[in-house]
Amino acid sequence: xxxxxxxxxxxxxxxxxxxxxxxxxxxxxxxxxxxYLEVGxxxxxxxxxxxECIYQTVxxxxxxxxxxxxxxxxxxTIIAHVAAPSxxxxxxxxxxxxxxxxxxxAAIPPIYFRLPEAAxxxxxxxxxxxxxxxxxxxxxxxxxxxxxxxxxLKQLVKNxxxxxxxxxxxxxxxxxxxxxxxxxxxxxxNGPDEQFVxxxxxxxxxxxxxxxxAMPELFLAADHAIRHNNxxxxxEIQYRINDIIFSxxxxxxxxxxxxxxxxxxxxxxxxxxxxxxxxxTEADRAKIDAIAANxxxxxxxxxxxxx
Ligand SMILES: CC(=O)N[C@@H]([C@@H](O)[C@H](O)[C@H](O)CO)[C@@H](O)CC(=O)C(=O)O
Numbered sequence: 001x002x003x004x005x006x007x008x009x010x011x012x013x014x015x016x017x018x019x020x021x022x023x024x025x026x027x028x029x030x031x032x033x034x035x036y037l038e039v040g041x042x043x044x045x046x047x048x049x050x051x052e053c054i055y056q057t058v059x060x061x062x063x064x065x066x067x068x069x070x071x072x073x074x075x076x077t078i079i080a081h082v083a084a085p086s087x088x089x090x091x092x093x094x095x096x097x098x099x100x101x102x103x104x105x106a107a108i109p110p111i112y113f114r115l116p117e118a119a120x121x122x123x124x125x126x127x128x129x130x131x132x133x134x135x136x137x138x139x140x141x142x143x144x145x146x147x148x149x150x151x152x153l154k155q156l157v158k159n160x161x162x163x164x165x166x167x168x169x170x171x172x173x174x175x176x177x178x179x180x181x182x183x184x185x186x187x188x189x190n191g192p193d194e195q196f197v198x199x200x201x202x203x204x205x206x207x208x209x210x211x212x213x214a215m216p217e218l219f220l221a222a223d224h225a226i227r228h229n230n231x232x233x234x235x236e237i238q239y240r241i242n243d244i245i246f247s248x249x250x251x252x253x254x255x256x257x258x259x260x261x262x263x264x265x266x267x268x269x270x271x272x273x274x275x276x277x278x279x280x281t282e283a284d285r286a287k288i289d290a291i292a293a294n295x296x297x298x299x300x301x302x303x304x305x306x307x
Pocket of ligand 1: 210
């Protein structure tokens with residue numbers, strides 16, 4: 001058992017939970033967090049893209065984390081994503097997260113301006129210096145426009161607080177770059193859910209993903225198959241997961257709104273996605289019924305793999 005084992009496994013990116021008026025709902029946050037605790041995932045990644053962080057105020061983001069911690073803090077690994085438009089706001093969120101007792105912080109690079117690498121490093125270092133928590137560098141070039149380099153990562157890991165990278169770039173080989181020759185005992189999380197198995201084979205220790213929350217049982221089953229060296233089964237589950245993810249993208253509404261409507265069918269009503277994320281349309285409704293049925297069938301088929 002090492003200090004980093006608590007991060008190795010399936011970690012859903014926690015969804016934004018709103019009431020019917022679109023305000024943060026403490027009750028729904030606690031309900032969803034307890035649901036994932038019961039399902040048996042390793043931890044939760046709170047306040048990331050899937051948490052709609054960029055559409056929430058600092059105070060709203062604090063309220064979200066407070067309710068997750070009240071519901072499950074201490075019983076699962078909690079990683080708080082704290083990147084915000086300014087360094088000052090990011091530090092405020094980081095220190096608030098530390099006061100609640102989270103396990104680790106994560107942050108994307110600075111938002112909006114394409115800043116030079118020195119400014120990106122300074123941003124991450126400022127956040128790290130503001131608390132004693134473990135820190136996870138978040139590489140998501142598809143949305144931020146900045147692709148983490150091994151050179152910068154080697155500089156960052158001189159700070160012992162850096163324990164890993166959440167890698168949401170598409171090339172699986174990036175996992176090799178961030179896993180090898182960086183430092184001993186370093187965690188890499190697979191980001192693209194469509195490549196969960198591929199990322200793990202390349203060396204990722206676990207995954208953090210935006211679709212895990214819609215079908216955590218399938219990722220737990222794939223994780224179990226990988227750990228037991230049953231790669232044919234792992235691939236089979238990954239293919240099933242991908243069919244489901246690709247069906248999300250066939251809807252006109254944004255994936256998070258589609259997932260929320262699917263969760264509502266499982267008695268997990270967490271409201272709708274915030275605009276400008278597009279709401280699901282009437283035409284999506286029949287597709288959403290079919291996707292929900294497909295998820296239920298896949299869960300029934302593959303949950304016995306680990307349960
Ligand atoms: C670009 C993007 O949003 N990537 C997602 C994936 O989990 C993604 O939703 C999934 O692979 C479906 O394409 C995560 O890496 C991001 C994430 O988990 C988060 O920050 O909430």
